[in-house]
Amino acid sequence: MTATLDRPCAPIARVSGCDLSVPLVQGGSRVYANFDYAASAPALAQVTDRVAELLPFYASVHRGAGYASRVSTDCYESARGSVARFVNCADDQTVVFTRNTTDSLNLLAACVPGDTVVLDVEHHANFLPWRHRGRRVVTTAESIETTIDRLADELRAKPAALLAITGASNVTGEVLPLKRLATLAHRFGARILVDAAQLAPHRRIDLCASGIDYLAFSGHKLYAPFGAGVLIGRRDWLDAAEPYLAGGGAVREVTVANVEWAPSPQRHEAGSPNVLGAVALAAACDAIGSLDEATVREQESYLTERLRAGLEGIAGVRFLRIWSDSADGVGIVAFTLAGFEPGHVAAYLSAEYGIGVRDGRFCAHPLLARLGVDDGALRASVGLGTSVVDVDRLIAAVAALVESGPGWDYRSDEGQWNPVPETRERLTGHGAAGSPCGW
Known part of the structure; x- marks a missing residue:
């Protein structure tokens, strides 16, 4: 079902972590925008x-x-x-x-x-x-x-x-x-x-x-x-x-x-x-x-199309697609960004914007090789807790990266990109004050 791209859209359901505040590398914090539902979805209330x-x-x-x-x-x-x-x-x-x-x-x-x-x-x-x-x-x-x-x-x-x-x-x-x-x-x-x-x-x-x-x-x-x-x-x-x-x-x-x-x-x-x-x-x-299936599908389609339309207008974005005649899909958008390694983009989105996406080869190495992206790609996935605000925030963050570059330095350590220096307290070492699970 094709949804219009001009109407407000709140999350379908309440999920754990919907109001989670995460630290930013430049200081301050933002409510976490989760675009990694395809890897592990948060718990429903x-x-x-x-x-x-x-x-x-x-x-x-x-x-x-x-x-x-x-x-x-x-x-x-x-x-x-x-x-x-x-x-x-x-x-x-x-x-x-x-x-x-x-x-x-x-x-x-x-x-x-x-x-x-x-x-x-x-x-x-x-x-x-x-x-x-x-x-x-x-x-x-x-x-x-x-x-x-x-x-x-x-x-x-x-x-x-x-x-x-x-x-x-x-x-x-x-x-x-x-x-x-x-x-x-x-x-x-x-x-x-x-x-x-x-x-x-x-x-x-x-x-x-x-x-x-x-x-x-x-x-x-x-x-x-x-x-x-x-x-x-x-x-x-x-x-x-x-x-x-x-x-x-x-x-x-x-x-x-x-x-x-x-x-x-x-x-x-x-x-x-x-x-x-x-x-x-x-x-x-x-x-x-118990959810209305038509409503869920319409909202997912709307959010996915909004995300895809926003990213499509950014120079250097290339979407991944397997079949030329596929007419149906779930809320996953995979893409690469010319001039940037996927891990670098993912680290930037997390550190400077509080946005979580997936990067890598997604446990599908033969497929990524077939699509010509052996070095991996980025994947943004939406779910029942995704809002229009989240989608627009991701689009804006990718656009800012292309237009102005990252606002922080990043370094790859054995394939893992990290901000340098790392200032977010909960990621500076084990046992940090106030962190979950005794980090």
């Missing part, structure tokens, strides 16, 4: 409230007889239901709690009974786990249409068990036609896995309607940064595979000579689970699911 509510009852789960244990067990298992409803699970699909998307994909990689086809644009989390398990890499074409044709040719030429694909690029935000890709995979006897780490925070995903067999995403990108992720998918492969971890909770019966493993999801959740993380993730699913 509903998430922190839910965790605070559960903390007094936190106890062992599944085998505890005490009241707190019963409450914790009920909350942990109820969290599966919230996640399942959030993505409209099919009857033969189950929810396995993991640490993050990377953990989920590595778990599934050990369960796939055959080759896996991937694109060369994937995040490392959906590229490396298949490396020693029959990975077949398809080179991305200039257009989505030609890329899909290449995937079809690969699946037609040789059977594969799985097509593993990103839902939205973590570099450019471009979204692939997942229902169409699921149909393609099924036509050639393969299943489809979607890495939804970037898609789930921005788009509603319906597993039943789309035909997606497996889905993975992380709490820390879904406004629940409490160390949990999920793998959602069909039970048969999960139940046939060896447990991801061997230990308590994954078994039905153990003798000295033998073990009877439990079915999924318990089969792959050995050890004491991250109860608070699972509950936080479920709270985020419930909170996001």
Whole structure:
């Protein structure tokens, strides 16, 4: 949906750190402008409230007889239901709690009974786990249409068990036609896995309607940064595979000579689970699911287009794009700035303007090489807590850099750019007064 660029726009939701004040290298402070949602999103207020509510009852789960244990067990298992409803699970699909998307994909990689086809644009989390398990890499074409044709040719030429694909690029935000890709995979006897780490925070995903067999995403990108992720998918492969971890909770019966493993999801959740993380993730699913989808998409589109339009008018800005015919994308803008290393720009934005962006190769080295930016790029990502004021501040800061240069000296130390001298108290050394976590 195309939004107009002339209307006021407040954040959709309240997030932790929305009023965080950060020091500036030249003195004083500014409210932090977070444009790094694609890496880790701050917690929604509903998430922190839910965790605070559960903390007094936190106890062992599944085998505890005490009241707190019963409450914790009920909350942990109820969290599966919230996640399942959030993505409209099919009857033969189950929810396995993991640490993050990377953990989920590595778990599934050990369960796939055959080759896996991937694109060369994937995040490392959906590229490396298949490396020693029959990975077949398809080179991305200039257009989505030609890329899909290449995937079809690969699946037609040789059977594969799985097509593993990103839902939205973590570099450019471009979204692939997942229902169409699921149909393609099924036509050639393969299943489809979607890495939804970037898609789930921005788009509603319906597993039943789309035909997606497996889905993975992380709490820390879904406004629940409490160390949990999920793998959602069909039970048969999960139940046939060896447990991801061997230990308590994954078994039905153990003798000295033998073990009877439990079915999924318990089969792959050995050890004491991250109860608070699972509950936080479920709270985020419930909170996001209660928002009006059309309103969220319109606002995200508005903010992203405003950011892109503002940066486009600055000399030297070059946007990154994978496909010439991509028509849909989430709130991510990746770009380079002629004459400046990405790390230098990111350090300048942080030190002089209190703005947080991402720089580097975004755990997608093959894609960055394909786009001709081996030295990395800048990525600004918007989320539920982003405002028009934030967007305009970022545009103004980049424009000022191009027009007048930085107001401070910066030096690269083994690839890490820092202001010289560093005057921000909380970054001058460990144990600084007033800093969090005992820095």
